[in-house]
Amino acid sequence: MLGYAIRRCLSVIPVMFVVSIIVFLLVHLTPGNPAHIILGEDASPEAVAQLEEQLGLNDPWYIQFFDWLKQVITGDLGTSVFSAQPVTELIFTNFGPTLSLMILSLLFILVISIPLAILIVSLRKTILDPLFTSASLLGVSVPEFWLAILLVLGLGVSIPIFPVAGYMPIAEGFGSWLYHLLLPAFVLAIVEIGIIARMLRDSMLDSVNQDYTKTARAKGVRERDVLMKHVFANALIPTTTVLGATVAGLLGGTVIIETLFTIPGIGQLLIDSIHRRDYPVIQGVVLFIAAIYVLVNLIVDLLYAFLDPRIRYDE
Amino acid sequence: MKKLALILFGLIGAIALIGCSSNSSSSSAGGSGEPVEGGELNVAMGSEPDTLDWMYSGESATRKIGWHIYEGLFALDKDYQARPLLAEDYTVSDDKKIYTITLRDGLKFHNGQDVTANDAKASLDRWTKVSSVGKIASSHISSIEATDDKTIVITLNDVYTSLLTDLAAPKASAIVIPAEIAEAAGEQPLTNEQFIGTGPFQFDSWKSGNEIVLSKFADYKSRDEEDWGGLTGEKTAYLDTIHFKVVKDPQVMLNGLKTNLYDYVQSIPLDLYEVVTSTPNVEAVTSSNGYSVITPDKSEAPFDDLKVRQALHAALDKEAMAKATYGNDDFYELDGALFTPDQTALYSGENIDDFAAFDQDEAKKLLEESSYDGQPVKIIFSNDNADYKKIAEIAEQQLEAVGFTVELESYEWATYLEKWGDAKNWDMVVVGWSPFFSPNQAGMVSRENNSSGWYHSDRWQELLAQWGTADETEQQQILAELNKTLYEELPFEKVTNISALDARTTKLQGYDEWYGPRFWNTWKTK
Secondary structure, three states: OHHHHHHHHHHHHHHHHHHHHHHHHHHHHOOOOHHHHHHOOOOOHHHHHHHHHHOOOOOOHHHHHHHHHHHHHOOOOOEOOOOOOEHHHHHHHHHHHHHHHHHHHHHHHHHHHHHHHHHHHHOOOOOHHHHHHHHHHHHHHOOHHHHHHHHHHHHHHHOOOOOOOOOOOHHHOHHHHHHHHHHHHHHHHHHHHHHHHHHHHHHHHHHHOOHHHHHHHHOOOOHHHHHHHHHHHHHHHHHHHHHHHHHHHHHHHHHHHHHHHOOOOHHHHHHHHHHHOOHHHHHHHHHHHHHHHHHHHHHHHHHHHHHOOOOOOOO | OHHHHHHHHHHHHHHHHHHHHHOOOOOOOOOOOOOOOOOEEEEEEOOOOOOOOOOOOOOHHHHHHHHHHOOEOEEEOOOOOEEEOOEEEEEEOOOOOEEEEEEOOOOEOOOOOEOOHHHHHHHHHHHHHHOHHHHHHHOOEEEEEEEEOOEEEEEEOOOOOOHHHHHHOOOOOOEOOOHHHHHHHOOOOOOHHHOOOOOOEEEEEEEOOOEEEEEEOOOOOOOOOOEOOOOOEOOOOOOOEEEEEEOOOHHHHHHHHHOOOOOEEOOOOHHHHHHHHOOOOEEEEEEEEEEEEEEEOOOOOOOOOHHHHHHHHHHOOHHHHHHHHHOOOOOEEOOOOOOOOOOOOOOOOOOOHHHOOOOHHHHHHHHHHOOOOOOOEEEEEEOOOHHHHHHHHHHHHHHHOOOOOEEEEEEOHHHHHHHHOOHHHOOEEEEEEOOOOOHHHOHHHHOOOHHHOOOOOHHHHHHHHHHOOOOHHHHHHHHHHHHHHHHHHOOOEEEEEEEEEEEEEOOEEOOOOOOOOOOOOOEEOO
16 A cells, blocks of 8 residues: 555656646747737837846747756746746635635535435435436536526525625635635535536445345345445445546636636636736646646545555555 | 425525625715715726836726826826826926926825935836836937936927826826835836835735735825816825725626625626616716727738728728627717827817728729739737627628628737737737827827838828927827828728726715726715
């Protein structure tokens, strides 16, 4: 297990290196440059050229790449061309709202999807089963932006229970923080609730007719205990993998939700930086997001090994 | 299930109550009509400025925040006339080459320092290097000296009557900042710690991607006169703080305005005008926003041939174009002059009859007589603006109707800026020009670069040179002559004057519309 964990951790390095090359090339091969944007549409070519020189954009791309890579290795992601703030500071500031949104969404997902799946399975022979299945399918299929607009108009404008936009850091009060995040977190969670509930239901239904379940029933274990201790516990293993993908999915989904609810998160930072061609910020944010994906995958793999003793990674 | 639903709704309700209670308004009471001190104002703006250095950048988001923080020696009043702001008075020598400007007493910077002539000198020195307007002025300036604590002397190389207009220009403005900051910043944009001005509000904080906060400057030294409108005259800061919040989606802006999340929202798409006017307690704010143009590249075929430009001019039905693009005629105005009618001192309605020259038969005839060989002409525009897209599409139809072959290419903003910079990438560009305040500042004709489609005109340059020495009567003649030149040389096709749409809550009182929102002399009632 330890050997596997070390190997998995080391495999992160080439992945991150390849990501850094790809993002650097993509960013620098895209037309447009920050000097033009800073100086605006009425700038003279001489002024643009002068600023390009100041920003170090005239060096060959490989020199710029290795300069940047040297910085990154020492933990310095550079400085924003526009705000002159360190990229790490910008990421740290903007990741707070995104993390808040993701944690609250994940809470919604777990609190709603797990009981829902158990309920569906326990009611599997009744008319409610297809009803719940359709509902979860609906959850998966609803576009986030449409649901967001609907909820904002309903619970933000018509019946003004929630704010229609904005974000309040947790440091300024837990109530305010939650009040601003509930609606966006719920919208973000809806699709994933559908996916997890269906996945868990299918896995549980697979386990329901397995020999160990039948044995448990034959031994006189109560149906409720059979469902929780045997069926649910076994179904949780494949669901863990999906949960890993869910976290990644949430990170992607926050970009839309942050725009719709005006939350100053990492997604917004990335989009703004792309519009401005703020190279150091784009590179830093993409590298950071890639690191999260890699980290989540790593945790899921290790968790998988922990949950299922049959898996022997060390062999 | 029923219980679960009840618990959930109860929880949501309870949290909403917590949120509401912690979000209560802090504005003080006050009846309408009488100014109310205090309170915070929330302004939603569609784009975040790249910098708050109003001297460095001509960007609209920069100046709309910048003019609360900084002030210059002169500023424009509501009629776009230059009037003193930090300057108490000024004299001009008989040969019109030496301007002696005296500062007002008791002026203070936001950091508590007194404002001296040395600060003004250092600021103007920087302005001539970093500002697009300052660079134009600098070719006429021989020296800038601080002769004592209160006096600045600007000596010119030649007679240049646009100096005060340039010093008052609200784009890339000649703001006065502390000398040590001007010197330390040099040709780089100011940083957050360097946003020190003399305005009625001071810079407080900038949360990137979220909001910029200004707070009332307690030691602000206002002019004594009545409010002259625009950016000068008496200014009183009634509000404690102004939060400029970055909100990308106009629908979110309007929802926020309806639910008291925002008090003022900027740049609403015109097709939401009906929504704004039908919302209770919300008022539409309209202001002049320059005009939209189609600029041909005059450095290469086919538009290097005047006859092809004449065919283009006759082919475009601007009325149809404006109607289809801007819809409501409250927001567009067909007028062929170089300046817009609200710029009373700069507007001339002479020699603009040829603006409406739409005649398809004439266009076909001119095109046949011209050197145009049927090669496709490429129109580029930025797809960040839906209006430019509509204008380009209508232009395509109208031009093809008379025999042009047209290709449309749209790019997102950053790519567009790069493509626009090179003549090889385009034959025509659709773009909007926000107001400018002297003929020198009209980038679409005054400089021989991509902005003007490489317009080279000895006649235009001669008129600009005359402008620099002309008195008011002569300036009117020059304005008429500039209009005439526009229709004889056809450097660009003016489509229509346009207005911008903002919206505000009716709680915001004493508010006066101008070219962009200003929040001094205005207050918020409960």
